[in-house]
Amino acid sequence: MPAESISMRKLKEILRLKYEAKLSHRKIGTSLSISPGTVSTYVNRAKLMGIEEWPLPPIWDDIKLNKCFLQTKIQPRTAIPLPNWSQFNSQLKGKGVTKQLLWQEYVERNATNHYSYPQMCRIYKDWLSRQQPSMRQIHKYGEKLFIDYCGPTIPIVNPQTGEFRGAQIFVAVMGGTNFTFAEATLSQQLEDWVMSHVRAFEFLGAIPDIIVPDNLRSATTRACKYDPDLNPTYQQLAAHYNVAIIPARPLRPKDKAKAENGVLIVERWIMAVLRHETFYSLTQLNQRVSQLLVKLNTKPFQKLPGNRTTEFNTHELPAMRPLPRHAYQYTYIKKVKVNVDYHIEVNKHYYSVPYGLLKKQVEAHVSDKTVKLYYQNQCIAQHLRSIRIGGYSTQVEHMPKAHQDYAKWTPDRLKQWASTLGEYVSQWVDYQLHSKAHPQQSYKVCFGLLSLNKVYSKERLNAACQRALDTGGYRLANVKIILKKNLDQEKREPKQIDLLADIKHDNVRGQNYYH
Template sequence: MITVDEKEQIRRAHYLEGKSIRQIQRETGHHRETIRKALEDGEVPRYTRQEPRPCPVLDPVKPLIQQWLDEDEARPPKQRHTAKRIHERLTTEYHFTGAASTVRRYVGQLRRQRRTQVFIPLDYPPGHIAQVDFGQAQVVIAGQRLTAYLFCLRLGYSRQPFVTALPTQAQEAFFAGHVRAFDFLGGVPRVLVYDNLKAAVQRILEGHDREEQATFVAFRSHYLFESRFCTPHQAHEKGLVEGLVGYARRNWLTPPPECSSWEALNDYLLEKCRAEGSRRLHGMACTIGEALALEQPHLLPLPPRSYPCCVVQPVQANGFGLVTFQTNRYSVPADHVHEPLWLHAFVDRIEISNGQQVLAVHPRCYGRERDILNPLHYLRLLEQRPGAWEQAKPIREWQQRWPAVYDRYLAALRERLPMAQATREFVRILRLHEDYAEGLIAQALEQALAAHCYSADGVKQLLLRLVEPGPLPPLDPKTLAHLAIGPVIWPDVAQFDRLLSDLAGGGR
């Protein structure tokens, strides 16, 4: 191959000095075809191999390496062949004598060819499409490090992102993320694109056909959007939202935020989503917020009521007044233990009903094999069985967090009344929580101690004075003195024996 300087000499000799190709051949010794190519093209000469270089050691095993890499496509990513493992298998199983670097070079060449893909630039009409994905991040809630599942949605036209954190990625959380996103956007995108997550897809069929979960179809029907699902292992089909998961982790959740509750964390994320409205992305003529304002009129309207994002299942309380959901047990009022009940599991709470009214509401527990007890559910039983007071688990848990005045008032009752009677009277006071807030009851108990009033009826009267509007005459402690309860004198049942003896003897 001639150099660029030799090519220049040939071209000058022919075009400037008028020499023929034959004369240039005699003077330079180059072949006539080489001279003709130099006259046609004055660029720097490039060497092009006509045939691939033979690899006598590697060529016999190339089909085998390609077969192994093809089979790896159906395996988990962490159990696929590395170049090192391929070289080890070739050496031990097929007596390969080539170097490991030779195998690494060829495997890298094959993998680069497999990764090379060409994509088509896409443009979305306003309000038409949004993409959805789930991600994970570490957060600190009430001092405890937890895994948060990030529901991420991004609109196609305006690129407006929405991110909310959830304690689970179960179906009820999947639906709740949608509802929060729709409320934030002020409408519903006409098409939502998903991967094949279990909350929506029951079974993958041929092509883009899916057997969808019945509850997901009901949710979709409520909001009237259309769903589309990506080809398995082709995450680029929803590339808009794939980048949002990492963006939120790097920019909003690094270092892990410390929040008092899930609500506080989501308020923080909501502020970050709103702040994105001031950004102008590459290739956009306006900011995200301005584009969202143009897109919102094209979204589907929100329905009059939100979809109930919960799992519903029938339950039956056991002998301790507890129903079980996902290994955890939740209390119900003792009066309804023998009724058929329904449990509604929301993301943040558990509701238990009898089909006519909600009987109990508990914060949802994501631990395992724990009892979530509402002490109010057991007060009627304790009023009947005061002897169980000291060992009652709901009361022992409640005592750790109730106001200190409760303990002082109970001690004052026990100084003046027999143990069982004092316990019953205090249980009657605790039952006031069914209608009044704890702060008001604590305030009424402070006043009761100051007025030397030791009865549930007196405490209730003090409560009524606290909640009723309008000025009232000052309280005279003497007016409450008659409400104090003294020891109960039980009747002498021996009198009935004497009466029966008299009747048997004919007396009157």
Template sequence: MPHITVREQARIAGASPSATHRINKRCERYGVDHPLLEQFNDTEAKEALRIESKRIHDKREPDYNKALQELGKPRGKRKSRTILFLEYQAEDPSTALSKSQYFRKLNKVMKRLKIVMKQHHAAGETLYIDYCGTQVFYTDNGEKVWVKVFVAVLGASKKIFAFATAGEKTIHWIDGMTRAVEYYGGCPETISMDNAKALVNKAGLIANLVDNVEAWGLHYGCLMDTCRVGRPQDKSLVELGVKFVTQRILVPMLEMSFFSLHEINRHLAREVELLNNEKFQGFDISRNDLFALGEREILEQRGLPALPYAMVVERKLIRVQSNYHFKYKQHEYSVPYALAGEIVDVVITQSHLSISYQNEFVYKHVMSQEIMGATTIPEHMPVEHLADHNMCDKALNLEWARDISEPVTAIVEKWYSETNNPKSRPIAKRCKALMDMVQKRGEHVVTKAVEYALAHKMDRPTDLNLIISAQKLEGGFDKLPAYVRKHENVRGKDYFGGDYDA
């Protein structure tokens, strides 16, 4: 190796010439050359050159195990670092470190222990969800209405979604998740969440989820996963997303005026989109750019169900009545008549009632708000009941009448004009009598009888039978007495004094 001067050595090492000269002298004194020195690490090199680290002499080291054990307890149940220092100092003030030295050493030990694992996220794999601690409000009739903000973050692209809800109950979590997957255009493989009571019945390695949360996962074909209890770092991405949304969007919103939940969500959507378009610190790429690079395509391939999840509000076992209907909230719903007297399983969502019998699906009814009413499906009725049901159908009766003749249609329409109930049984009985009359007498005869009846204000079925019988005796409808309507242009015998003889 060519000889170089001390100044050149100092320049290469980035040290002062005097310090370099002292190191060279130590190497000569202890027989340490350059090739040997390269084999040592820093600690071994210091030992070979007899270089002692600066130490604080006569000062007692803290009991780190005791301090770490105390600081590992939950918040509110552990001593502060100041209390730990005061206890350490009280043992022997003369050998105790200063407060700044104590905190520096303790923090150094804490940092060595606080090691976190780098999480790797595949595109379309995980969506992390949480609620912000900070609330925002809108004004309704002069009163503040506070609302919660749901946040979701995709694992791979870190794309953020935020949506305000009225609360933080199960229905609000489900609403937030549904809107999030619709926003991203597809459902990921896994939803990662915390152990909130609205989501989890019992926490654990495999948590016991609330029924609606588990059903939501089945509906969208994804796993519902929970983080470890007291380990928010398992969903660190959404924790960071909540921090961004809170600091960048929610805190400024507290100085703004909103007058509805819709206004809040419209503002949130705009601001979150700006956040998703911002470049990452130190990179020339944004969340939306990462999302477009591959995660969007994977989520679109997984897709969404044809219909969004309808939350299960209630589940009941109900006995079917003898009229093959069951009652729920002052309204009755039909099931196939063969199930009369049986117990059926009814799952009630926000919009439908789904009926099963012995774990087999039977029928799904749309929820009705009609009090004391009934929803009856014709297919659920026995043959004789179905015939009676069809007899009371106004549309079917009018359709039959139009196939017969205009006069028959006119009399049926006249009958239905007398009632507001399209299912009127008395009117249906008249139509049934008219049908029987047509079948027995023939369409032509009944049509002529109806024409005569309408002209003479005789519209009851008994009147029609009387007209048909009378025309037989008289030899035809033309022989029956004709009704002449009186009006002001017709002068009777009173006009001529009673002596006019036509």
């Protein structure tokens, strides 16, 4: 695989699994769907550059890693000849013939260009697994946790409406002892999927080295037989618990035979038992699942001593790693594009980012309380999460300079400016600020009025506002016409006194009756 084809996320995952998870190059390659040789290439290059730890030192940001690792051409090596595997396999069946002997003969034939013994064994194993007969898998204690969902669902009845909703049954099985975890969730969506993993780890009380999930949509963003892309949220879970994720290939149930058998056992020993019971909540259903799960794991083996629980506690649990000190917090990761107003949209609410990132793609990490925004793996903004649909969360430092100056204006500041130009200017501005649901909606028209002071004296502007208030001219255009036609300078007729205003009689209506 050429260096250019590896993403930055996958490169950093190689370094994390190497130096933090302490996995072999073969397991790292399997987890990330790349060859062990590619893993070795980048690990060796990292050593030459002084990188032998995780997390990375602060000097190694994404830009520097991209330049040093991904933009460097890798010289192709000369093809190494392989043994004829059909002859190799048939000769291996001969009495006294070993793989070590056949490898030595292979080296003699290819003295200057050959594979090492471990490499040859790995390639032979891969070739053998592709042959028609199935190969029995032997699982080490504490190494793999197999994940899947049951096909059938269990109905939950809404006590108010009587409607049914099918609950999904999540199943996790340890590879070494078949120790099983199961729970009900309302869906197979990403949050339910991830949090079921968290509860499975808490049930086990420890962490395996590898998770083998199905190639379902919640686990992968692109289902592929040999190179599935993990969902970023799911990958963050793996980083928190320091586990490797190796999704099963589509339409290859043998990749997760343990999970398939675990699902079958859960369907028989839990779901079949519950088929005549009625549940009105997810909590009630999970309480019954937990009770039956204890019976399933303590059910004696038919041909071996003990049960799943005793075998797990004796052999598998000591081989696993302890739970992390800090609890996992679900964080949904979403790729979003910065709009022209330097905001991004998350759940129909808008959050600001630095205006220099217009039209760039950023990652939004959404938790229960915060929204963190990342560009090239650098945190560029952080907001408190809001559920107000259509609302905006804007930080002043994210705005351009001109917008920052505009944002500093307040109703009190506008009133103070208007009061310096005259009493009637202040009344006109005050009316505008109170005429809208939000004062900010009146800022533009107020700025337009106050800027007229650059052209007209404050005496004329004040007189124009007085005439506009008397005649109901509350639009900016009304004030401009008064000033343009010099109506503010005309001598105004004194207001007529209503002589009948003080007379109270049913037959006397007064002048206001005709307005």
